[in-house]
Amino acid sequence: MSKMTLKTEGDTYVLVERRFAAPPEALYRAHTEPALIQKWLLGPEGWTMPVCIADAQPGGKFRYEWTNGKGGGFHVTGEYLELEPFHRIVHVERMFLPGPTPDNHVETRFDADGAGTLMTMRMTLPDAQTRAAMLASGMERGMEASYVRLEGLI
Amino acid sequence: MPNLDAAFSALADPTRRAILARLALGEATVTQLAEPFEMTQPAISQHLKVLEEAGLIARRSDGTKRPRRLVAAGIDAMDQWLAMVRKGLEQNYDRLDEVLAGMKPDKGKKTR
Numbered sequence: 001m002s003k004m005t006l007k008t009e010g011d012t013y014v015l016v017e018r019r020f021a022a023p024p025e026a027l028y029r030a031h032t033e034p035a036l037i038q039k040w041l042l043g044p045e046g047w048t049m050p051v052c053i054a055d056a057q058p059g060g061k062f063r064y065e066w067t068n069g070k071g072g073g074f075h076v077t078g079e080y081l082e083l084e085p086f087h088r089i090v091h092v093e094r095m096f097l098p099g100p101t102p103d104n105h106v107e108t109r110f111d112a113d114g115a116g117t118l119m120t121m122r123m124t125l126p127d128a129q130t131r132a133a134m135l136a137s138g139m140e141r142g143m144e145a146s147y148v149r150l151e152g153l154i
Numbered sequence: 155m156p157n158l159d160a161a162f163s164a165l166a167d168p169t170r171r172a173i174l175a176r177l178a179l180g181e182a183t184v185t186q187l188a189e190p191f192e193m194t195q196p197a198i199s200q201h202l203k204v205l206e207e208a209g210l211i212a213r214r215s216d217g218t219k220r221p222r223r224l225v226a227a228g229i230d231a232m233d234q235w236l237a238m239v240r241k242g243l244e245q246n247y248d249r250l251d252e253v254l255a256g257m258k259p260d261k262g263k264k265t266r
Binding site for chain 2: 003006011016018020021022029036039041042043045128129131135
């Protein structure tokens with residue numbers, strides 16, 4: 001059974017929830033320290049993040065660049081709006097595919113849940129069309145390998 | 155094979171989602187589908203056209219009626235797509251589990 005839930009809400013929200021067996025502080029650090037981000041925010045096997053810049057302070061910018069080592073790649077840029085260590089991160093981001101996608105406004109919360117943490121991520125897209133486009137075509141970037149594997153299975 | 159871009163765009167509209175929810179209960183005519191909405195039949199027909207072009211619904215001929223029904227393949231394709239998006243995120247979070255397990259508790263250490 002999956003520990004993660006991904007669902008849409010209203011016309012413009014996407015909600016992701018996941019429980020972790022670590023305290024909120026560890027989650028917060030793993031989301032804001034480049035050396036840690038580079039270890040997990042990768043997508044399918046074979047993809048790496050050679051560039052990870054994250055200036056985790058209000059108004060600070062971040063930039064993530066991914067590559068599949070075979071000439072494929074894309075990047076994301078964003079700005080931090082609010083940071084409440086070790087509880088809450090609010091940022092905006094957009095993907096470059098290669099043109100920029102509309103801004104995705106993301107609130108990530110880390111709430112203590114027993115000995116672990118409940119992470120709640122709420123993405124707010126500008127409108128229903130943009131959300132539809134993100135779900136249909138934006139989020140698959142970096143997931144093409146999985147898709148090909150899936151096609152082989154069905 | 156349904157067009158996923160068109161399918162997700164079709165779902166971006168609340169009226170079209172309500173139409174799909176109604177069709178999930180079974181086949182329905184345009185008149186029946188228009189009933190719950192304060193909309194003209196042409197307006198509903200326009201929504202049905204969008205859903206049809208996205209491969210989510212189909213029509214049947216029954217005398218002068220053209221009842222609509224859900225197309226399972228279209229709905230399944232969206233389900234599979236979302237499952238794949240989920241899987242990509244899950245892979246990330248499974249890796250994050252390992253990263254967290256490897257982090258030493260550093261209470262007292264100054265963290266930015």
